[in-house]
Amino acid sequence: MRGVWVLSGLLLFLGLATSETVQQRDDTDWCEHDKALHKQLDVVEKNIEQTVNHLEAEISALLKFIEDSNPPLQLGAPTMDIFENGLS
Known part of the structure; x- marks a missing residue:
């Protein structure tokens, strides 16, 4: 659940970063604007990779916990019929 919050925060940050840079855009410095935008996108990409x-x-920790908490079934072990008493 925490990961979902982090990912949504990153997406919100990306939206804010791009909207702020569009408002501050000066046509004479378009090259600097593109460089700044690429730097911001690199930061966002790095954060997303860390989140992933x-x-x-x-x-993988959860899957390992699930595997460790469920004992393996033994072959040839007697099974129990849960409907033995007849529920019909």
Whole structure:
């Protein structure tokens, strides 16, 4: 859940960053504007990559926890019929 909040925050930051740069745009400095925009996009890309790596680590930790908490079924072990008493 925390990862969803981080990702939505990053997307909000991206929207704010692009809207602020568009408002501050000066046609005489279009090259500087493009450089600044690329720097901001590089920061956003780096943050998204870190978020994805963090989410991958959390997912693999959760999967490992699930695997460790469920004991493997033994082959040939007797099974129990949960409908043995007849619910129909």
